[in-house]
Amino acid sequence: MAPAPSHCHATNGNNGAIAASDTPVKTQHCARLLDADEFRRQGRLVVDLIADYYAGMGEYPVHPTVSPGFLRHRLPAEPPSRREPDAFAAAMQDVRDVILPGLTHWQSPRHFAHFPASSSTAGALGEALAAGINVVPFTWAASPAATELEMVVVDWLGKALHLPERLLFAGGGGGSILGTTCEAILCALVAARDRKLAAIGEGRIGDLVVYCSDQTHFAFCKAARIAGIRREHCREIPTYRDDAFALSPAALRAAMRRDADAGLVPLFVCATVGTTQTTAVDPVGELCAAAAPHGAWVHVDAAYAGSAMTPSALVAALGTDQEYILKDAAAETAAADGGEGVVDYKDWGITLTRRFRALKLWLVLRCYGVEGLREHVRSHVGMAAAFEGMVRADARFEVVTPRRFALVCFRLRSPNKKTANELNRRLLEEVNAASSGPYMSSANVGGVYMLRCAVGSTLTEERHVREAWKVVQDRATSILSKMEIIM
Numbered sequence: 001m002a003p004a005p006s007h008c009h010a011t012n013g014n015n016g017a018i019a020a021s022d023t024p025v026k027t028q029h030c031a032r033l034l035d036a037d038e039f040r041r042q043g044r045l046v047v048d049l050i051a052d053y054y055a056g057m058g059e060y061p062v063h064p065t066v067s068p069g070f071l072r073h074r075l076p077a078e079p080p081s082r083r084e085p086d087a088f089a090a091a092m093q094d095v096r097d098v099i100l101p102g103l104t105h106w107q108s109p110r111h112f113a114h115f116p117a118s119s120s121t122a123g124a125l126g127e128a129l130a131a132g133i134n135v136v137p138f139t140w141a142a143s144p145a146a147t148e149l150e151m152v153v154v155d156w157l158g159k160a161l162h163l164p165e166r167l168l169f170a171g172g173g174g175g176s177i178l179g180t181t182c183e184a185i186l187c188a189l190v191a192a193r194d195r196k197l198a199a200i201g202e203g204r205i206g207d208l209v210v211y212c213s214d215q216t217h218f219a220f221c222k223a224a225r226i227a228g229i230r231r232e233h234c235r236e237i238p239t240y241r242d243d244a245f246a247l248s249p250a251a252l253r254a255a256m257r258r259d260a261d262a263g264l265v266p267l268f269v270c271a272t273v274g275t276t277q278t279t280a281v282d283p284v285g286e287l288c289a290a291a292a293p294h295g296a297w298v299h300v301d302a303a304y305a306g307s308a309m310t311p312s313a314l315v316a317a318l319g320t321d322q323e324y325i326l327k328d329a330a331a332e333t334a335a336a337d338g339g340e341g342v343v344d345y346k347d348w349g350i351t352l353t354r355r356f357r358a359l360k361l362w363l364v365l366r367c368y369g370v371e372g373l374r375e376h377v378r379s380h381v382g383m384a385a386a387f388e389g390m391v392r393a394d395a396r397f398e399v400v401t402p403r404r405f406a407l408v409c410f411r412l413r414s415p416n417k418k419t420a421n422e423l424n425r426r427l428l429e430e431v432n433a434a435s436s437g438p439y440m441s442s443a444n445v446g447g448v449y450m451l452r453c454a455v456g457s458t459l460t461e462e463r464h465v466r467e468a469w470k471v472v473q474d475r476a477t478s479i480l481s482k483m484e485i486i487m
Contacts, residue, residue, distance in 0.1 A: 042088045049092055050124065057459060062108045062439035063432060064101060074098055109459040112468060113441035115304050116456025122367035126360030135356050140342040147343055150177055150358035153365065160370045177357045181303040186223040192268045192297035193227055200265060209233045209259045210268040213247035215275040217301065241446050244401055245278050247271065249286035256294050266294040274304040277443035278401045278409050380406040383465045384455045390469045396476060400448060406455040409443060412476050421449035430475040438468035
């Protein structure tokens, strides 16, 4: 809601007022907060900064060598009470001089530690466009075009992934763009919980049990606790290297049978396509077959490599009766007359306030096309395959798990199995300590410590992969040479 002409309010985003004053101020002062000429001038400063950042990305170490508290000591402890002279330009200079050197640079072509936060020109500008328009599409009436654009791009994305038509809006299904994977898992859990309790009685919430593997993202058990599932009723089923760390349908079937025999209620199975540590792929079809006799909900976490559900179950669990201010008489009349139904996205997720994320996705799809995005993903998979080939060609190393997608899990073979984990921990430390080298991460699965090389930065090229492997080889040679001298 716009501030009254005689008042000025400060906010920290959509509906997030942090300060308000009833003291009359000049209307012109409030208007300057969205002055078009000022916006153009300051916008150019931001675009130039981002462009310079990408052009000079190679000058930064991927991971900064800083200590906790470094930034707090360089910035004032109190906010400015008045506007500083040329404050925006000064703040942009602080971003260059103080903020950027203290970041882990996720867009660096040498960032191989985590799954990608891939960026693009269209994506960044789409984010700016959504922030500038700044609508809050929690219902259709709140922003009709925003709601319907989300419906359109969700169907576009579903078709690009070759999902069955019944999962699309066009086929009676549909989807929502949520902020995080954690939010999606929680929404699915709540929908499953309420559907089950409607059948067995709300008093039995303490009997509900959920299932996952020991490789499932920790967000699942966290979501289960938020949804009211008892901590001891979150079954993490062990996985094994011989099964490529995938969830065993036989083990799941046995666990569910034991719980059912004990009078508990199997509720939910979280299968994963592309686990965080090793990109293991659970056998979804077989897990569904194991869960079916218990009427358990099977959710597929495919955040790296989507989640799907029926809208009716989701709305039944998360829907709210609209207050008068949220109703739209024209939309309700059209739906009653047999027209298209209205989607109120506030009933499809946890939050009421939501961002216009569909605009960003729509712009990316318009600018690059589905085939362009596929080629981009395939190039990363191809570079990971090349890295895997380099590892296999060096007898000193082993690929720990079969490569899927664009992650390679590998380790240095050790003459002493008892010290193998420590050897590889040391190797990772030395690789990441290289000033212009790659930044990688680790996993410890089934007691096996391994290095992770995840290819996914938009700026990564084949030469960066080759250079990363050269650093790994050189550090391994140095470590093994020192071991021979000691021995």
